Amino acid sequence: MTNMDTLNRFLFDNHAIRGEITHLEQTYQAILDNHIYPVAVQKVLGELLVITSLLTATLKFEGDIAVQLQGDGPLSLAVVNGNDQQQLRGVARVKSDIANNATLKEMVGNGYIVITITPKNGERYQGIVGLESDTLIGCIENYFMQSEQLPTRLFAKTGVYNNKPVAAGILLQILPGNENTSDSFEHLCTLTQTITSDELFELSTEEILYRLYNQEQVRLFETHNVTFKCSCSRERCEDSLMTLPANEIDQMLKEDGGKIDIHCDYCGKHYVFDAIDIAQIRAKQHTNYH
Ligand SMILES: [Zn+2]
Structure with a gap:
């Protein structure tokens, strides 16, 4: 894969379904460089990073999104902020030891996820979702269902590739006004689920789309760079x-x-x-x- 962090949008010509794919190395590394995090927390930050990159790319306006996980467990806070320019930053607060194989519930305890969307012009919107799934991705998908937004599925993997941390993921979403295309949506989600971590980390965006959807007409849009940028001053x-x-x-x-x-x-x-x-x-x- 290239050494630039990237986000691409794509569209299925024969279905009213859009997609996004993100691949993050330096941005992830920059977030991990600032603290010494337990392995399980590094993974949470990687997933939050993928989620935030994919969600900010769905914004139709200038602004930013914060995806924040908080609770009374040893991981009291984990948050990633991103804006429509794909500039991201994140941090976690760890109060006590966390085992490498700790589950989301064990880390966060009684907690929830807050998604804050702040348009540059306009009113801030905040959505809250409980930790009703075992995975962060599952919780975010619940948020989409509960808030009656467009049917949306996310796929994320974190790991190590070429001795460097890597986080990558895919989003599929039904286009507005086409909520009845759920059969083809389910079909494309089933295909997307077959992607392995190695494929997602190693292959180029074009190769991944071909590997998953070679029976489909997929239109790939220009590449956006994703960068680590802190808004402090x-x-x-x-x-x-x-x-x-x-x-x-x-x-x-x-x-x-x-x-x-x-x-x-x-x-x-x-x-x-x-x-x-x-x-x-x-x-x-x-x-x-x-
Ligand atoms: Zn800063």
Whole structure:
């Protein structure tokens, strides 16, 4: 496979069904590089990454999607954010040991998945789905069924290929107004299910589509690159600092040896502010408001 992370859309000419396929290596690696995660959590992050990449590609507008898993188990949080430019980031919080073969329920405990869609222009939408399936993919498919959206199926695999972590997946969705084409949808889902991890990791997009659907007319659209990108910035840190009471900031400065160190959990970047920085931010804020 190429060394670029990719997302492709495709369409079946003889069925009112669309598809997407994503292959992620560097983006996955970048997320894993920032923390030391248990193996089972790495797998969860890989699946969340595939899910988020595929879901953001279904957006018909500029915006982003966050897929967040949370609960009272040892894995208290796992979240991946992505936008319509296929820029993704993710992080997990692990409170105690997690076995390599831990199930989703064992990791998350009593928990749920929150899907937040934030259009650049327009209202934010949030959907919540319980962990009623043994797999993340199953839970997301339940979400599509419960929220009466278009019939949608997802397929995801995570693993190691060429000594590097890889996450890849496929989405199939019935086009709006064609919900009665369920026979051909089931047929195409059955075909898609036969893909193995090795095939999904090693083959090119064209080869995978041929391997699965060589009896079909499939139209493959242009390739989009997928990248790791964190949306943190010094300005955002300043904004969140300024939401704190002034005396609390002064206290933080005193306790941390004259500087406040804000660490981004997603990308590992540090933003350091000393007393002079804080004075400048306050002065700037003052000019903005008066
Ligand atoms: Zn960051």
